[in-house]
Amino acid sequence: MITLFGMILSYIPGWAIFAQAGVAMLVPLLLAYLYKSLYKLVGSGRGQIGYGARTVPAQGPPPLAPEESSARFTGDLQADLQAVKSGIGNNSDVHFRAFTNAKTGAQGVVIHVDGMQSDRLLSMEVMQYLMHEMPPGPQSSVEMAGHRLPFSELREEEHIRDFNKSVLFGHAALLIDGLRCGLLIEMPGAPSRQADEPVSEALLRGPRLGFTEVLSENTSILRRQGLSDQLEMVSFRAGTAIEREIVVAYMKDIVNPDLLEEIKNRICKIDMDFLAESGYIEQLIEDNYLSPFQQLQNTERPDRVISALLEGRVAILLDGTPFVLIAPVTFSMLLQSPEDYYERWLPGTLLRLMRFGASFFALMAPALYISFISFHPGLIPTELAITIIKTRQGVPFPSLIEVLILEVAIEILREAGIRLPKPIGPAMGIVGGLIIGDAAVQAGIVSPFLVITVAVTAISSFSIPMYSAGITLRMLRFAGMLFASVLGMYGTILFFLLICCHLTKLKSFGVPYLTPLSPFRLSDWKDLFLRAPMALMKRRPKMMKTKQSKRRS
Amino acid sequence: MFIRTDDKITATQTAIFLNNTLLGAGVLTLPRSVSKSVGTPDGWISTLLGGAIVMLVVLLMVKISQQFPGKTVFQYSRLLTGRFIGGILSMLLILYFITIAGFEIRTLAEVTLFFLLEGTPIWAVILPFLWLSTYLVYGGINSIARVYTIVFPISIMILLISFVLSLRMFDIDNLRPVLGKGWSPVFAGLKSTVLVFTGCEVTMTLVAFMDDPKKAVKAMLGGLAILMSIYFLTIIIVIGGISIDSAITSTWPTIDLLRSFEVPGFFFERLEFPFMVIWLMQMFCNFSSFFFQSTLGLSQIFKLKVHPIIYALVPLLFISAMLPKSLGDLFALGDTIGKMGLVLFLLVPVLLSVVWLIRVKGLKQHV
Numbered sequence: 079m080i081t082l083f084g085m086i087l088s089y090i091p092g093w094a095i096f097a098q099a100g101v102a103m104l105v106p107l108l109l110a111y112l113y114k115s116l117y118k119l120v121g122s123g124r125g126q127i128g129y130g131a132r133t134v135p136a137q138g139p140p141p142l143a144p145e146e147s148s149a150r151f152t153g154d155l156q157a158d159l160q161a162v163k164s165g166i167g168n169n170s171d172v173h174f175r176a177f178t179n180a181k182t183g184a185q186g187v188v189i190h191v192d193g194m195q196s197d198r199l200l201s202m203e204v205m206q207y208l209m210h211e212m213p214p215g216p217q218s219s220v221e222m223a224g225h226r227l228p229f230s231e232l233r234e235e236e237h238i239r240d241f242n243k244s245v246l247f248g249h250a251a252l253l254i255d256g257l258r259c260g261l262l263i264e265m266p267g268a269p270s271r272q273a274d275e276p277v278s279e280a281l282l283r284g285p286r287l288g289f290t291e292v293l294s295e296n297t298s299i300l301r302r303q304g305l306s307d308q309l310e311m312v313s314f315r316a317g318t319a320i321e322r323e324i325v326v327a328y329m330k331d332i333v334n335p336d337l338l339e340e341i342k343n344r345i346c347k348i349d350m351d352f353l354a355e356s357g358y359i360e361q362l363i364e365d366n367y368l369s370p371f372q373q374l375q376n377t378e379r380p381d382r383v384i385s386a387l388l389e390g391r392v393a394i395l396l397d398g399t400p401f402v403l404i405a406p407v408t409f410s411m412l413l414q415s416p417e418d419y420y421e422r423w424l425p426g427t428l429l430r431l432m433r434f435g436a437s438f439f440a441l442m443a444p445a446l447y448i449s450f451i452s453f454h455p456g457l458i459p460t461e462l463a464i465t466i467i468k469t470r471q472g473v474p475f476p477s478l479i480e481v482l483i484l485e486v487a488i489e490i491l492r493e494a495g496i497r498l499p500k501p502i503g504p505a506m507g508i509v510g511g512l513i514i515g516d517a518a519v520q521a522g523i524v525s526p527f528l529v530i531t532v533a534v535t536a537i538s539s540f541s542i543p544m545y546s547a548g549i550t551l552r553m554l555r556f557a558g559m560l561f562a563s564v565l566g567m568y569g570t571i572l573f574f575l576l577i578c579c580h581l582t583k584l585k586s587f588g589v590p591y592l593t594p595l596s597p598f599r600l601s602d603w604k605d606l607f608l609r610a611p612m613a614l615m616k617r618r619p620k621m622m623k624t625k626q627s628k629r630r631s
Numbered sequence: 632m633f634i635r636t637d638d639k640i641t642a643t644q645t646a647i648f649l650n651n652t653l654l655g656a657g658v659l660t661l662p663r664s665v666s667k668s669v670g671t672p673d674g675w676i677s678t679l680l681g682g683a684i685v686m687l688v689v690l691l692m693v694k695i696s697q698q699f700p701g702k703t704v705f706q707y708s709r710l711l712t713g714r715f716i717g718g719i720l721s722m723l724l725i726l727y728f729i730t731i732a733g734f735e736i737r738t739l740a741e742v743t744l745f746f747l748l749e750g751t752p753i754w755a756v757i758l759p760f761l762w763l764s765t766y767l768v769y770g771g772i773n774s775i776a777r778v779y780t781i782v783f784p785i786s787i788m789i790l791l792i793s794f795v796l797s798l799r800m801f802d803i804d805n806l807r808p809v810l811g812k813g814w815s816p817v818f819a820g821l822k823s824t825v826l827v828f829t830g831c832e833v834t835m836t837l838v839a840f841m842d843d844p845k846k847a848v849k850a851m852l853g854g855l856a857i858l859m860s861i862y863f864l865t866i867i868i869v870i871g872g873i874s875i876d877s878a879i880t881s882t883w884p885t886i887d888l889l890r891s892f893e894v895p896g897f898f899f900e901r902l903e904f905p906f907m908v909i910w911l912m913q914m915f916c917n918f919s920s921f922f923f924q925s926t927l928g929l930s931q932i933f934k935l936k937v938h939p940i941i942y943a944l945v946p947l948l949f950i951s952a953m954l955p956k957s958l959g960d961l962f963a964l965g966d967t968i969g970k971m972g973l974v975l976f977l978l979v980p981v982l983l984s985v986v987w988l989i990r991v992k993g994l995k996q997h998v
Binding site for chain 2: 089109567575583596
């Protein structure tokens with residue numbers, strides 16, 4: 079009995095073990111606390127769990143406005159004009175042009191903003207009509223005015239404040255004596271650029287058309303993809319200081335209604351003074367803002383958007399930006415290019431496989447380099463190991479510092495290359511990449527083999543078709559290097575498992591991020607690593623739970 | 632419903648879950664332990680036989696679990712045998728799971744320290760692993776099953792490649808004679824081959840998580856069949872490659888086999904590296920399974936929330952991993968776990984089935 083007791087006693091570990099056990103518990107507790115408090119901190123501004131609905135459907139009732147802004151038009155021209163002028167009359171670019179109709183003698187004012195309307199059109203057509211051709215009749219009736227004025231764009235506005243907003247946004251407006259509302263008669267024609275080939279997503283084969291900054295043009299580009307009565311676009315307005323229009327586009331007969339409801343819900347909860355770019359929406363409605371992975375895809379390509387809509391996804395367009403968001407997104411989408419589908423299936427498949435390989439390199443290559451060189455030179459072939467170690471002989475730093483020097487240098491180069499004007503960019507690439515790389519080797523700061531590794535890594539990360547996905551991998555690469563520098567190969571494996579764990583937990587609007595890899599959906603594998611021949615692409619992705627699954631009739 | 636809220640896994644996921652829970656340390660040590668206990672090259676027959684026995688055991692476990700849909704063994708054992716006895720049985724089971732988890736993580740640390748990270752303090756290996764597993768277990772059974780679905784095909788692929796390339800060392804004479812000393816050595820080997828299947832008790836909780844419990848038999852037996860064929864291949868390839876004598880003397884015979892030859896023209900030359908990679912991932916899966924099972928059990932017995940229990944278990948698992956003082960202790964612990972498994976088998980599924988039979992068939996009472 080005593081010996082048994084003694085044996086058990088001898089197995090009770092020393093205090094060091096207990097201290098380590100305490101540390102073992104503290105660290106995850108601390109991390110979890112940090113995570114939760116970070117989440118709470120930012121949580122209230124996010125669409126998903128925010129309170130109150132600040133974004134309103136554009137067709138819906140106008141938001142409740144405070145007392146003074148709910149002032150309505152009275153019908154007395156002079157009083158109304160005064161009210162409008164007191165609101166926006168200080169702007170030097172707002173013009174008021176009073177007129178009297180030749181036939182009826184009715185009084186009116188045309189209001190417009192410089193540069194938003196074609197001046198010629200305005201003076202020639204509109205004024206001529208208003209002053210000479212407008213038929214006599216009871217103009218005081220709102221309906222009659224609506225019927226008789228021959229403008230395709232004609233909207234009535236009862237509230238002076240909304241009227242002012244629309245005028246400043248670029249509508250030509252009309253006030254007529256006796257009307258209890260303001261009329262908005264022309265759509266704004268603000269200067270915009272030509273639709274162009276998207277810079278961030280260039281293709282060799284495929285339409286050379288990208289979205290522009292004007293929402294109506296973007297929606298029309300989408301409509302012009304083909305005839306369909308199922309493509310539906312619902313518009314919302316968001317922004318407390320400056321309102322902007324958001325359009326949610328989807329295929330009515332394909333999209334899963336729950337998904338659509340969820341997206342609309344989140345958009346309705348956006349609470350922000352101004353949405354400068356669709357990136358704002360992305361960050362305000364995403365599932366997990368602490369994840370390094372993007373949960374909405376952004377694209378400038380209409381063909382990409384349309385094919386996503388046909389898979390049952392939803393597109394979110396914002397006025398003022400050519401970048402359209404696609405939700406939900408899965409990991410494999412970030413490595414797919416529309417070209418995969420335009421080329422025949424064999425090259426498409428090969429290119430796609432290559433991209434998967436490249437993204438693995440972009441993520442892991444420096445970490446593998448560090449773990450092999452610093453920890454396990456015995457695991458690589460002996461001759462190779464000898465060669466590498468020979469070239470590293472003069473290098474004074476441990477491999478982590480060595481890799482960091484070159485990686486940071488190349489990241490800075492890349493960042494600089496984006497800012498530089500086009501003619502200088504390539505020159506800097508040559509100076510930075512070739513000369514500095516070569517000089518660093520000559521100077522003995524880094525080994526030539528490392529230059530190869532870093533160059534391969536950089537080139538691999540360029541091959542990822544989504545810029546934002548590339549950034550994610552670039553960022554994680556440094557984390558991987560840290561893991562590798564502490565625990566070698568073991569650390570690298572832990573890092574890989576960590577990413578796997580994170581990705582399996584991540585969801586984009588309820589769709590697991592790694593579908594169809596895991597949860598395993600074999601039927602969706604036709605479009606994962608492989609791009610199956612068109613004849614096999616009979617069904618829409620199962621993961622989207624679409625209303626109709628067949629692609630063909 | 633577009634967004635799933637239920638925490639259920641499919642039949643495929645269940646099969647992979649079971650397989651990844653059990654496939655681990657055995658791949659490295661089975662050839663040694665089985666050769667030691669058999670003494671003849673007939674270890675592969677013992678493996679098949681052991682697998683068949685375990686299949687029967689698992690079948691029993693599935694059958695009894697299917698009587699209580701949506702309930703794990705921790706819940707239905709109390710229904711069947713009462714609060715007290717059920718609680719004790721569940722606690723035994725949890726203790727068993729924690730011991731296995733500690734054993735797994737310690738084995739992993741020993742192998743890593745031996746092959747990859749010589750001179751590193753052992754806590755530096757165990758702690759990050761433990762934390763990572765905590766992160767995974769925190770996500771519940773669904774994230775665990777999904778990670779397994781990623782790891783599983785990679786493991787199988789690399790295992791098969793390693794085995795195929797090891798065929799150059801294969802000599803059929805190493806496996807002869809078949810049944811040279813009759814059947815008795817084969818039965819003697821059973822005690823080590825059944826041991827590699829320890830942990831199959833997770834079946835009794837897994838069934839509760841299946842979205843279609845009717846497929847449980849198929850899924851579990853499928854998972855076991857994959858596992859059994861992997862162990863079978865391991866024995867055949869390793870014994871055939873390095874002969875039974877060196878298998879007995881070597882600590883990690885499978886790695887020794889992979890180290891013993893070079894593949895010219897291949898980047899790694901020796902397959903030991905990719906093999907270590909998948910083995911580490913597999914051990915991670917193993918460990919996370921048992922970690923998850925113990926947290927689940929504790930939370931269900933004491934009706935507590937899962938997340939605090941996860942944190943509380945972390946230091947416990949660490950200590951249980953640090954208890955063995957030497958490699959010899961570790962292997963002895965492995966044997967003890969095997970015996971514990973046997974006792975638990977008699978105690979839990981058999982006892983529960985008997986009680987269930989008595990209560991339902993015998994007395995016609997409502998349970």
